[in-house]
């Protein structure tokens with residue numbers, strides 16, 4: 001399986017936790033992707049190639065043009081305004097009853113385009129964000145041109161990003177960009193299977209009223225876990241998209257014996273949709289050893305998971321999402337990808 005990767009993600013570093021813990025480094029750190037690539041290289045998993053460059057109109061197939069512009073200049077505007085924080089971060093949001101006004105102040109802009117405070121900007125953020133999208137789009141291009149499988153080693157991740165809001169460590173929605181690119185390249189139907197521990201709210205909202213993309217997410221119940229305000233079982237899609245979104249909210253402590261039942265149901269649903277291609281939003285934060293989450297999926301379980309997904313026998317692009325057990329994320333990724341290939 002070909003992996004697409006770039007060192008550019010290292011420019012998106014020095015991210016801090018919001019609030020009182022601003023001295024603490026964010027869990028979404030460069031070591032994550034570096035560990036993944038180190039393990040794939042060490043184990044000789046397959047060819048690792050650099051991403052191509054795709055023009056902005058690929059991004060605006062999914063994201064609002066003014067939002068893309070904001071992402072591009074957020075750090076420069078923050079610095080130019082005299083703000084001294086090491087991270088550019090919002091502190092005021094567009095709440096109910098307020099206006100989504102076209103503000104000029106950068107702190108206001110950060111609030112206008114963010115749904116939470118977890119996605120800050122540092123000097124190298126835009127280049128890393130842009131390259132991460134290029135990685136996913138290169139993966140889609142490889143699938144379109146006949147590769148059976150590809151792995152887009154994206155960082156920052158993307159599944160929480162909506163068409164015009166960043167949040168949850170995400171800025172551009174890499175898996176959605178890839179799915180749209182597959183459709184634009186000739187696929188009639190694409191499915192996105194999100195196995196990150198957290199609900200893929202951005203991906204769901206982007207395709208919620210469409211029937212050419214089936215979005216399925218297995219995740220911790222939003223009643224008790226981030227992102228809290230989307231990801232419930234009664235969100236089937238709207239209008240033409242009615243029936244094209246499926247959520248599996250799962251309890252804390254979910255292990256493979258329970259997870260595989262929900263996954264089998266999800267894959268049945270996916271088979272019935274009969275997509276031309278599959279995009280997997282691979283979050284490794286369902287791992288039992290993840291310091292930030294509460295599922296009990298083991299390193300060996302990732303192999304089993306890859307095998308059942310690989311058995312769908314679809315052209316499949318795997319896109320890296322979350323996963324914060326830095327010392328294990330590489331091995332768990334390798335097991336999942338090997339499972340897909342060996343199915």
Ligand SMILES: [Zn+2]
Nearest residue numbers: 196197198322
């Ligand atoms: Zn996650």
